[in-house]
Amino acid sequence: MAEPRKKLKLATATLAGCFGCHMSFLDIDEHLFELVEWVEFDRSPFTDIKQVGACDIGLIEGGLCNAENVHVLRDFRKHCKILVAVGACAINGGLPAQRNPIPLRAILDEVYLTEPGLAHGGIPNDPELPLPLNKVHPIHEVVKVDYFLPGCPPSGEAIWKFLTDLLAGREPTLDHTLIHYD
Amino acid sequence: MSKTFTLDGKTIPFKDGQTIIQAALEAGYYIPHLCYHPEFKPHGSCKLCTVKVNGRQTASCTMLAAEGQVVESETPELNEERRALTQMLFVEGNHFCPSCEKSGDCQLQATAYHLGMMSTHYDHFFPNRPLDASHPDFLLDFNRCILCSLCVRASRDVDGKNVFALAGRGIKTRLIVNAKSGRLADTDFAATDKAASVCPVGVILPKRRGFAVPIGQRTFDKQPIDAYVDNRMVREEG
Known part of the structure; x- marks a missing residue:
């Protein structure tokens, strides 16, 4: 009998995103059983492991809106041989980046101080809260990204096609039915 | 007999006064383009329709077709440059597709x-x-x-x-x-x-x-x- 294949390590994280890409990942449904024959999950919302270890593949959902996002991203880049930007927010900032034309101070003032109907509790300043960045950035502006998987979110089929290509050692390609920015 | 040029090795007929992209599109051959529209005078600004004519790059929406031209369009080199131009258009504006x-x-x-x-x-x-x-x-x-x-x-x-x-x-x-x-x-x-x-x-x-x-x-x-x-x-x- 053949030796059981050494499983690759796969980590995932959400930065400034909505977890929609992770939900779409779960949409690969029964392919998850095939996937766990090939990979072992490291840090991921699926495992609740908080620290990323040495990994073969890291999937990043979401852009960078605060200092913690940058820290997590750099940690992933350091630990993952292949880093993949998954979804619109990781690739171009997405929905969170639509705050970019507005000065950060004006946004915080409106939400915490002036907007009618909100509590006006003052701008939070707890040392545990990561500081927001002036603008939301796509992840390729901070670290080298090896592959991009666009979509909002990319469909389960697109994620599965991408992963099976990557795991088989092929250059991942998406045809017209699988490449979408929306 | 009508005049022709070749586009990626295919023979494309044209009438005098037609641009390369006009003749190509009429023959059902797609050349990427954004600022070109068949109902309007060409503007020649987006450069997506750039092709190589006898080895030199030019916008196919402004270049007149001529007998015997050798035109290249679907080459890795041209498509890489078209992709770079498209990426620049995306980052210059705010293009949030979703x-x-x-x-x-x-x-x-x-x-x-x-x-x-x-x-x-x-x-x-x-x-x-x-x-x-x-x-x-x-x-x-x-x-x-x-x-x-x-x-x-x-x-x-x-x-x-x-x-x-x-x-x-x-x-x-x-x-x-x-x-x-x-x-x-x-x-x-x-x-x-x-x-x-x-x-x-x-x-x-x-x-x-x-x-x-x-x-x-x-x-x-x-x-x-x-x-x-x-x-x-x-x-x-x-």
Whole structure:
């Protein structure tokens, strides 16, 4: 009998995103059983492991809106041989980046101080809260990204096609039915 | 016998006075393009339609076809340059496809799909460009303007109105509305204008239409842009 294949390590994280890409990942449904024959999950919302270890593949959902996002991203880049930007927010900032034309101070003032109907509790300043960045950035502006998987979110089929290509050692390609920015 | 040139090895017939892209599209051969539209005089600005003619690069929308030309279009080199140009268009504006009403009907997006653009590659400008929602039937979202000037040409040459213009130069070029106030509501722009339906991206949008056709069932969800060859075959908005 053949030796059981050494499983690759796969980590995932959400930065400034909505977890929609992770939900779409779960949409690969029964392919998850095939996937766990090939990979072992490291840090991921699926495992609740908080620290990323040495990994073969890291999937990043979401852009960078605060200092913690940058820290997590750099940690992933350091630990993952292949880093993949998954979804619109990781690739171009997405929905969170639509705050970019507005000065950060004006946004915080409106939400915490002036907007009618909100509590006006003052701008939070707890040392545990990561500081927001002036603008939301796509992840390729901070670290080298090896592959991009666009979509909002990319469909389960697109994620599965991408992963099976990557795991088989092929250059991942998406045809017209699988490449979408929306 | 009609005159011909070759395009990626295929023989393309042309009539005197036709540009390379005119003859190619007429023969059903797609060359990526954004500012070119068969109903208007060429503008030659987006450079997506750049081809090699006898070994030299030129815009196929402004270059006249000539007997015996050897034209190359679908080469890895040209497509890489087209992809880089498309990425620059994406980072210069604010192109957030998931929240854009034009997604799936957008020629910039469809061209990016055709060119296999997986990321925007460059650093984003994230410019601040306020909307103009003053008109009762149309809104202008300048965030998505790629300066193709099709609305300028349509309004001037077909509608006879001169509602739009490109102002400024170089990186400061921007689309403006020809009214003292700068607002669309203060022009004679109308929903029946050619300029109302010619925008290849999501700048000139009819109000109260939004997502009437759901994402996933739109023009370029059904077929890639090269299957439509040129914008006469793309479903006209408006």
